[in-house]
Structures are given as C-alpha cells and as structure tokens.
Amino acid sequence: MKEELDKRYEPAAIEQRLYQFWEEGEFFTPDADPERPKFSIVIPPPNVTGRLHIGHALVNTLQDIVVRWKRMSGFNTLWLPGTDHAGIATQLMVERDLNKQGISRHDLGREGFEAKVWEWKESYGHQIIDQLKRLGASADWTRLRFTLDEGLSRAVRHVFVTLYNDGLIYRSLAMVNWCPHCRTAISDVEVEFHERNSRLYNIDYPVAGSDRKLTVATTRPETMLGDTGVAVHPDDERYKDLIGLEVILPIVNRRIPIVGDAILVDPAFGTGVVKVTPAHDRNDYEAGLRNNLAQLQVIADDGRMNAAAGAEYEGLDRFEARKRVIEKLEELGALAGSKEYTHSVGIHGKCDTVIEPMISRQWFVKIEPLAKPAIDVVRDGTIQIIPQTWESTYFNWMENIHDWTISRQLWWGHRIPAFYCANEHVIVSETDPSSCPECASTDIRQETDVLDTWFSSALWPFSTMGWPEETPDYKTFYPTDTLITGFDILFFWVARMIMMGLRFTGKAPFSYVFLNGLVRDEHGQKMSKTKGNVIDPLDVIDEFGADAVRFTLAIFASGRDIPLARSRMQGYSAFANKIWNAARFAMMHIDVDLKSAGSIDRDSLRIVERWILSRLNETTSTVNKALSAFRFDEASNAIYHFFWHEFCDWYIEMSKPVLLGKHGTEDDKRKAKRVMLEVLDRSLRLLHPFMPFITEEIWQKLGGVEPSIMVAPYPIAEEVLEDSEAERIINAVTSMISTVRNVRAERGFAPKDRFKLYVSAHGRDEKFFSDYAYLLTELARLDAVILNTEPPAGAHHDVVAGFTISIEFPPKEITKEQLEKTQREIEKAHKELGVLDAQLGNEQFVNNAPPAVVEQARSRKAELTARIEKLQRNAG
RNA sequence: GGCCCCUUAGCUCAGCGGUAGAGCGGCUGCUUUACACGCAGCAUGUCGGCGGUUCGAUCCCGUCAGGGGCCACCA
Numbered sequence: 008m009k010e011e012l013d014k015r016y017e018p019a020a021i022e023q024r025l026y027q028f029w030e031e032g033e034f035f036t037p038d039a040d041p042e043r044p045k046f047s048i049v050i051p052p053p054n055v056t057g058r059l060h061i062g063h064a065l066v067n068t069l070q071d072i073v074v075r076w077k078r079m080s081g082f083n084t085l086w087l088p089g090t091d092h093a094g095i096a097t098q099l100m101v102e103r104d105l106n107k108q109g110i111s112r113h114d115l116g117r118e119g120f121e122a123k124v125w126e127w128k129e130s131y132g133h134q135i136i137d138q139l140k141r142l143g144a145s146a147d148w149t150r151l152r153f154t155l156d157e158g159l160s161r162a163v164r165h166v167f168v169t170l171y172n173d174g175l176i177y178r179s180l181a182m183v184n185w186c187p188h189c190r191t192a193i194s195d196v197e198v199e200f201h202e203r204n205s206r207l208y209n210i211d212y213p214v215a216g217s218d219r220k221l222t223v224a225t226t227r228p229e230t231m232l233g234d235t236g237v238a239v240h241p242d243d244e245r246y247k248d249l250i251g252l253e254v255i256l257p258i259v260n261r262r263i264p265i266v267g268d269a270i271l272v273d274p275a276f277g278t279g280v281v282k283v284t285p286a287h288d289r290n291d292y293e294a295g296l297r298n299n300l301a302q303l304q305v306i307a308d309d310g311r312m313n314a315a316a317g318a319e320y321e322g323l324d325r326f327e328a329r330k331r332v333i334e335k336l337e338e339l340g341a342l343a344g345s346k347e348y349t350h351s352v353g354i355h356g357k358c359d360t361v362i363e364p365m366i367s368r369q370w371f372v373k374i375e376p377l378a379k380p381a382i383d384v385v386r387d388g389t390i391q392i393i394p395q396t397w398e399s400t401y402f403n404w405m406e407n408i409h410d411w412t413i414s415r416q417l418w419w420g421h422r423i424p425a426f427y428c429a430n431e432h433v434i435v436s437e438t439d440p441s442s443c444p445e446c447a448s449t450d451i452r453q454e455t456d457v458l459d460t461w462f463s464s465a466l467w468p469f470s471t472m473g474w475p476e477e478t479p480d481y482k483t484f485y486p487t488d489t490l491i492t493g494f495d496i497l498f499f500w501v502a503r504m505i506m507m508g509l510r511f512t513g514k515a516p517f518s519y520v521f522l523n524g525l526v527r528d529e530h531g532q533k534m535s536k537t538k539g540n541v542i543d544p545l546d547v548i549d550e551f552g553a554d555a556v557r558f559t560l561a562i563f564a565s566g567r568d569i570p571l572a573r574s575r576m577q578g579y580s581a582f583a584n585k586i587w588n589a590a591r592f593a594m595m596h597i598d599v600d601l602k603s604a605g606s607i608d609r610d611s612l613r614i615v616e617r618w619i620l621s622r623l624n625e626t627t628s629t630v631n632k633a634l635s636a637f638r639f640d641e642a643s644n645a646i647y648h649f650f651w652h653e654f655c656d657w658y659i660e661m662s663k664p665v666l667l668g669k670h671g672t673e674d675d676k677r678k679a680k681r682v683m684l685e686v687l688d689r690s691l692r693l694l695h696p697f698m699p700f701i702t703e704e705i706w707q708k709l710g711g712v713e714p715s716i717m718v719a720p721y722p723i724a725e726e727v728l729e730d731s732e733a734e735r736i737i738n739a740v741t742s743m744i745s746t747v748r749n750v751r752a753e754r755g756f757a758p759k760d761r762f763k764l765y766v767s768a769h770g771r772d773e774k775f776f777s778d779y780a781y782l783l784t785e786l787a788r789l790d791a792v793i794l795n796t797e798p799p800a801g802a803h804h805d806v807v808a809g810f811t812i813s814i815e816f817p818p819k820e821i822t823k824e825q826l827e828k829t830q831r832e833i834e835k836a837h838k839e840l841g842v843l844d845a846q847l848g849n850e851q852f853v854n855n856a857p858p859a860v861v862e863q864a865r866s867r868k869a870e871l872t873a874r875i876e877k878l879q880r881n882a883g
Numbered sequence: 884g885g886c887c888c889c890u891u892a893g894c895u896c897a898g899c900g901g902u903a904g905a906g907c908g909g910c911u912g913c914u915u916u917a918c919a920c921g922c923a924g925c926a927u928g929u930c931g932g933c934g935g936u937u938c939g940a941u942c943c944c945g946u947c948a949g950g951g952g953c954c955a956c957c958a
Contacts, residue, residue: 012917014917014918015918015920016918016920200954200955200957207958223958224958225958226957226958238958271958272958273958276957276958277958278958279958280958281958282958283958288958290958291958348957349957350956350957351956351957396887396888397887399886399887400886400887400952400953400954402886403885403886403887403953403954404953404954407954407955494952494953497953498953525952529894529895529907530894530895531895531951562906563895563896565896565897567888567889567896568951568952570894570895570896572894572895572907574906574907574908575895575906575907577907577920578906578907578920580920581918581920581921582920583920584918584920584921585917585918585920585921587917587918588917588918588920588921589917589918590917591917591918592917592918593917594917595917640896640897641897644897644905644906647905647906648905655917655918656922659917660922667916745923745924748923748924749923749924749925751923751924752911752912752923752924752925753924753925757912757913758912758913758915758923759913759915788915839902842902843902846901846938846939849938849939850938851937851938851939852938852939853938854938855937855938855939856901856938856939857901859901860901860939863901863902864901864902867902871902
C-alpha cells in the first residue's frame with residue numbers, strides 16, 4: 008500500500024467523480040433478486056421548478072442515510088425520486104416571468120401557456136435533481152417520476168372517476184376560500200391565518216319605520232354592500248321585539264330583514280347584532296341558508312367590487328372600496344365609531360393575498376369515509392408516526408376533517424376528467440367521451456378546472472410504481488417502508504396518502520413516518536430572506552463539502568427543530584479532515600489491502616487491540632439501534648465520538664510505539680496493522696451512510712472486495728468482540744495517563760519533564776502493567792512505571808479507576824493555589840462520601856435499591872475513602 | 884378555547900429514576916515525525932419556581948411562571 012494521501016481533505020476534488028462512478032455503476036438501481044428482502048422509500052417530490060433549500064437538504068440527507076444503511080444491510084433497496092408539478096406555485100412563477108416580458112397568460116391562451124410551462128419544466132426541471140446529486144442522494148434516477156407524467160396522470164384519472172362513481176367526489180355550489188390574486192379556490196389547509204392589525208368599525212343601521220337603530224361591528228365594511236339581513240339572538244331582550252322588522256342599509260338604502268339566529272349570534276359579544284353577508288362570509292352563508300336570506304355577491308373573482316356593489320364602487324379593489332365606504336358612512340353619519348383591532352386574517356401563503364370567502368361551484372372529496380380507516384391504521388400501529396407526539400395532532404385533524412376542495416381554476420395541472428354536453432349533463436370518464444350517454448349529444452366540452460396538486464401527490468407511493476397496473480415494481484416495492492418528510496405537510500400530504508393508499512390499494516402506503524423538524528438559524532429563528540439568515544445548501548456544500556453538511560444535519564435530527572450554524576458545519580468538515588488524516592496515518596504503515604488481509608485470530612490479540620475492537624463493537628450496536636429508531640443524532644454522535652476520541656485519540660496513539668518499532672515484536676506489529684485496517688474498514692462502512700464521499704474515497708484506497716463501499720456489508724455487532732476485561736484495564740490506563748497529564752499541568756511542569764509512576768496492582772493486573780508499562784511511559788511521558796513499591800516521600804498520591812498510584816516529581820514548591828485545589832477536591836470527595844454514608848446507613852436503601860446499586864455504592868465508598876486519604880497526604 | 888412541545892454550562896442542545904454531559908465559544912500550555920480543520924490541560928451549572936411520589940428525582944406526578952408550535956374562533 009504505502010500510498011500517500013494529501014495532508015488535507017479536499018471534498019471538491021472527489022465528490023463529483025465519485026458520484027459519477029456510483030451512477031455509472033448503477034449502484035442506485037435495485038436488482039431484481041426476489042430472494043432478498045426489499046426496502047423502499049419514495050421521495051417527497053420537490054417542486055419541479057424549485058431550487059434546493061436547506062429543508063430539502065435535511066429531508067433528503069435523512070432519506071439517503073436510511074437508504075444507504077438498508078442497502079448495505081442487504082436489502083434490495085429502492086429510493087424512488089421524482090418531482091411535483093406544483094400547480095399554483097409553478098403557474099405563478101411562469102406567469103411572473105411572462106409578465107416581465109409584458110405578456111399575460113391570457114395572451115397565450117390555455118394551450119399556449121401550458122406549452123410555455125412545459126418549456127420551463129424542460130429548462131429548469133433537472134436543476135433540483137442535479138442539486139440532490141451534489142448532496143450525494145443515492146436515489147434510482149432511472150425511475151425518475153413527475154406528477155404530470157402520462158402514467159401518473161392515468162392514475163389520477165382512475166382515482167377521480169372511481170371516487171366519483173363511489174359517491175365520494177361531488178360537484179356543488181358552496182362557500183370556498185377564494186384567492187383573488189390567483190383567481191382560484193383553494194382548500195382549507197392552504198389558508199394560513201396570520202394576526203393582522205386592523206380596525207373594527209361600528210355602523211348604525213336604522214330600523215325601518217322606527218327611530219331605533221341597530222349597531223353592527225365589522226372589520227370589512229365593504230361587505231355591507233352585500234348585506235341581506237341583520238341577526239340578533241332570538242332570546243335577547245334588547246332586540247327580540249325587532250325580529251321580523253327591517254333595517255335600512257345605509258349607502259344603498261336597501262331594506263333588509265332582521266332575523267333571530269341563535270347559532271350565529273352570541274348576545275354577550277359586541278353589540279349583540281350581526282350584519283349578515285351570505286355571499287362573503289362562511290358563517291353568514293350558513294345563517295343565510297337557515298333564514299332564507301338572499302345571497303348577494305358584491306366582490307368579483309378578481310377582488311374588485313362588481314356592479315351589484317353600486318356604480319360608485321364598481322371596479323374598485325376591495326380594500327379601496329373599504330376606504331370609500333368608511334368615508335361615505337362618516338358623511339352619512341352612520342359610522343358609530345371604530346377602534347384598533349387585532350385579529351387573524353386568512354392568507355393564501357403562495358401569493359400572500361387575503362383570502363375572500365366566496366360562493367362558487369367546485370369539486371369536493373367527501374372525506375369522512377376516507378378518514379376513518381386512516382385513523383384506524385395509526386391507532387392500531389400499522390403506521391407509526393415518529394416522533395409519536397405527532398399522532399395526537401394527526402388524530403385531532405382527522406377527526407374534525409372537512410370535505411376537500413379539489414378543483415382549481417388554473418391551467419397548469421391535471422384537468423378534471425369531467426365533461427359537459429350541450430344539455431349540461433355531466434359525464435365523468437377516464438377517456439374522452441365522444442357523445443353524451445344521456446342525450447347522445449356530441450357537443451362535449453371538458454371541465455376547465457384542474458385538480459389540487461396534492462390530489463396527485465396523495466397517490467405518489469403507488470402511482471409512481473405503475474399503479475393501477477400490477478407492474479413488477481408495484482408488486483415488489485409497494486407498500487413502501489418508511490416515509491421521511493417535514494411535519495408541515497402532515498395534513499397536506501401524509502394524511503392524504505394514507506387515505507388514498509388504503510382506499511385504492513387496500514394497504515397502508517408505508518409503515519413508518521418520520522417527521523423532521525424545521526431547519527432554523529443558530530438562535531432558533533426561522534430562516535428568511537428578509538432576516539438574511541438563510542443558509543444555502545449549495546453554498547455550504549461548496550465551502551465545507553457535502554459530507555460535512557450531511558453530518559451536521561444528521562447530528563441534529565432527532566425530530567425537533569434544528570438550530571443550524573455554519574460553525575457546526577465547519578466543525579464537521581474538521582471531522583472529515585480528521586478521518587482523512589487517520590487514514591493517511593494508517594496507510595503509511597499498513598502494507599496489506601482489504602482483499603488480501605486474512606482473518607483476525609482474535610484469541611491471540613493483545614489487549615489494546617481487543618479493547619478497540621470492543622469499543623467499535625459497542626459503537627456498531629449503538630448506531631444500528633439508533634438508526635432503527637430514527638435517532639440520526641444518536642447514531643452520528645456515537646460514530647463521531649468513537650472515531651475521534653477513542654480510535655484517534657487513544658488507539659492510534661497507543662499503537663504508535665508498536666508501529667514505529669519502539670516496542671514489541673514483529674508479530675505484535677503485524678497484528679496492530681491488521682487491527683488498524685479492520686477498525687478503519689468497519690468505521691468507514693459504519694460512517695458511509697452519513698458521509699458517503701470521503702468514506703468511499705478512502706475505502707477504495709484500502710482495496711475493498713466490493714466495487715464500492717456503498718454495496719459492502721454494513722457492520723453489525725458481534726458478541727465475541729465484547730471484551731469487558733480489556734475495557735476495564737484500558738480504562739484504567741487512560742485514566743492514569745489523564746491523571747498524570749492533569750497533575751503535570753496543575754503543578755506547572757513542562758510537557759517534556761519526565762517522572763516515575765508507582766502503581767499498585769496485583770495478580771493479572773500486575774502482569775498487565777508490567778507488560779504494557781510502555782503505554783504509560785509513552786503516552787504520559789514517564790521515565791518508568793514501578794509496580795508495588797513504596798513511593799518516595801513527597802510523591803503525588805491518588806486513586807484512579809481502583810488503582811492506587813503515586814507520581815514522583817522533582818522537588819518543587821507547591822503553590823497556595825495548588826493546595827487550595829487539592830482541598831477543594833478533598834471537600835468534594837467528602838461530600839460525596841457523606842451522601843454514600845447516608846445511603847448505606849439507610850436500611851430502606853440497602854433493602855430496596857437494586858443489589859448492583861448498593862454494591863456500586865459500597866465500592867465507590869471504599870475508593871473514595873482511599874482517595875481522600877491519598878489526597879490528604881498530597882496536601883501535607 | 885382544544886391539543887402538543889420547550890425551560891440543563893456563555894451559546895445550541897443530549898440525557899429522562901441511582902456520583903451532572905456533548906459540540907461550539909473561553910482560558911493555559913504545546914511547531915510531539917496523521918491532522919494547528921491538530922494535541923494536552925482548565926473553568927463555568929441551587930438541571931425555571933413550588934409542592935408531591937420514592938430508600939433516592941434533572942428524570943415520574945401536580946401546580947405556577949416564561950417561551951414556542953398546530954388547530955378552532957375572531958360581528
């Protein structure tokens with residue numbers, strides 16, 4: 008071997024080359040071996056025109072970790088990638104671009120516009136895919152899907168038609184959330200409520216034929232133009248006599264009825280009188296139906312007032328109309344005051360426009376029959392949501408679910424497979440009908456609305472596998488195993504996939520849902536362009552390497568929000584460099600590669616080698632367990648700690664005397680090299696899912712049998728490698744070394760000063776400390792280790808890991824500070840001893856506590872007693 | 884109003900019944916032949932307050948106080 012590595016790890020130099028090697032080697036594509044168990048996962052499809060942001064980086068890093076882990080663990084693994092057509096988002100983006108050129112989508116017409124968006128998709132659709140590749144994502148790109156692909160579109164049509172025929176899709180006039188900017192209906196979950204400062208206006212409505220007036224309050228005065236009634240509580244003594252009379256609506260001077268409505272009106276709230284605008288308010292709509300009030304639409308699709316609002320207001324934007332109405336009311340003396348008011352306002356998150364409730368004919372999914380079984384599978388554990396605390400949120404939402412508005416008045420999306428004939432008969436069909444089955448009319452036109460993007464995403468786990476055909480992929484890989492996504496789309500996506508999956512495949516689409524948190528900045532603030540605290544994953548990949556970015560995301564990923572800091576990524580790029588240099592050191596000494604290295608004769612190993620293998624074994628066990636439980640943080644932490652602080656800090660240092668020929672036989676050296684190679688190999692494989700690039704690069708230089716580390720077997724813990732004896736003794740050695748270093752620094756000696764160490768050890772331990780004294784002399788920089796001999800007067804005494812030791816220093820004045828420090832330590836030990844004495848003196852403790860705990864307390868007491876005695880000698 | 888989460892070292896967080904931990908930052912040494920993106924050492928905590936359960940509580944239960952999230956309501 009003896010191959011030289013560069014002194015520093017340069018990620019940019021290898022990442023692209025290795026990714027290309029993987030892709031060309033077809034390592035991401037599962038084989039057709041039906042003997043091996045399968046593992047499958049589908050990507051949460053990013054928007055096709057999107058750009059990779061840090062949230063994508065997180066969710067895809069976690070998926071890739073799981074996928075690489077499973078693949079190496081022997082599963083026939085499929086990670087199925089794809090993109091989403093993202094109806095509104097994409098349409099808005101393309102429209103914005105057209106607007107810059109002074110073109111509106113209406114200039115192009117529907118077909119022309121659609122063609123334009125497809126052009127966009129061709130130009131920018133691969134961008135996010137390329138960016139995922141830079142992250143190291145090992146998805147099977149040969150199976151790349153897009154929600155508007157023909158196959159997926161057919162699944163969409165099939166589901167729509169089936170649900171329609173089952174009576175679960177209906178078309179109806181109803182109050183919906185209308186976005187005047189996008190000019191489409193949107194579903195309830197798409198409405199975001201934000202607190203806004205506003206004013207609450209009181210308006211006097213004179214009662215017709217009386218000198219009384221009713222005062223109503225509103226934050227939306229312009230809607231009064233569409234009022235068709237006022238309501239009071241039927242039992243309200245103040246007003247009940249007025250029910251059945253009319254008020255005269257100011258400005259428009261229309262007479263509208265006073266009705267009694269116990270549901271709409273809370274007599275204790277405000278004036279106890281409510282203006283009723285059935286066409287522009289959800290509650291008023293219901294109240295209007297109950298009381299036979301007219302529905303008068305005064306706001307048009309585009310958010311401007313229409314002719315029904317009156318000539319004075321027609322054509323004005325609703326907010327401009329609001330101002331004018333207030334002015335007019337003041338002028339008429341009908342404004343009875345106003346006050347500042349904070350309330351939540353429905354906003355369309357995609358375009359930041361205030362939602363206008365509107366009556367409109369839309370398509371809906373009757374959701375309750377779909378929700379029930381979807382609740383059951385989570386309740387009975389068929390699907391597990393992790394962290395589990397999200398389950399109550401899921402239940403809460405599913406149990407109060409409303410019908411799903413699925414039609415969108417957009418051009419970009421799956422056009423609803425419904426048709427109307429000249430006689431307005433509705434034909435719902437997967438294929439285009441040539442004539443109406445009811446009236447034989449051949450004058451057929453298709454519904455112009457498209458479906459909510461989430462309608463197609465809801466089918467993603469099976470539509471991507473070729474469903475409704477029973478394709479080999481569908482049979483092999485559906486249902487999938489795990490879903491990893493953000494909690495923010497639990498309702499939008501996860502819940503709907505569960506409902507649709509159960510309904511159409513009869514199976515839960517996955518068994519585990521891991522919901523990751525939000526990536527925030529280092530102080531827990533949301534990342535936003537305006538705050539300027541956004542971390543661009545591509546920037547940090549350039550700066551620190553993909554492995555460091557991935558590792559940082561993983562080590563924070565426990566399901567909570569992630570406070571991401573550049574300093575952490577810098578820290579883990581240092582870790583990558585550490586790995587690189589450990590490998591560099593190893594390769595300077597190791598002279599066999601993995602292919603030709605024989606097996607290890609464990610029985611003949613020296614204790615240092617037994618120890619590191621035992622530590623690695625425990626790490627392996629921790630990592631596998633943690634990954635099974637989606638504890639990415641615990642898994643990555645365990646490897647980090649092992650590699651840096653056990654393997655590098657201790658094992659490599661302890662192996663140097665042997666490797667450099669300062670100690671031991673040629674055979675010892677050969678074994679040390681073999682174990683060094685073993686630990687490096689296993690560590691790299693263990694680490695590969697987290698840091699795929701650097702591990703591949705080094706592992707290939709070590710000459711692995713498999714063509715790539717990504718298809719080498721993932722380490723599993725083996726009981727034979729557990730070695731408590733080695734752990735006990737090496738723990739004592741490292742503790743002694745730390746104590747010597749510590750005391751050396753405390754007493755103000757230089758690192759080059761050498762001392763003698765006296766250790767009292769008996770039986771097998773005496774043999775050990777005699778054979779392995781070099782570990783102490785080399786690492787603690789000692790002259791000699793002297794066993795079971797009375798140390799000279801003035802030596803420093805201590806008890807470490809059960810062994811009494813003394814350090815013989817050259818004569819040097821002990822300072823006051825040092826004495827005080829010793830006193831503090833004695834006090835601390837006394838305090839702990841006091842606690843132990845109290846415990847052991849307590850019959851309840853001795854009788855009730857587990858024997859191991861009592862035993863531990865006894866031995867700790869013995870050690871503390873001995874230690875206090877030694878420390879007191881140090882203090883003179 | 885309903886549900887959920889958080890409060891532990893200067894910062895960001897692990898730990899969740901048996902002697903308080905990590906990373907970053909700070910301080911002191913060290914050009915030790917893998918790595919100064921390094922090595923060694925040091926410091927700092929009434930584990931938010933108050934009760935309770937327990938032989939024992941940072942950990943379990945109750946309660947109060949701060950902070951955050953989701954849903955519903957908001958004339």
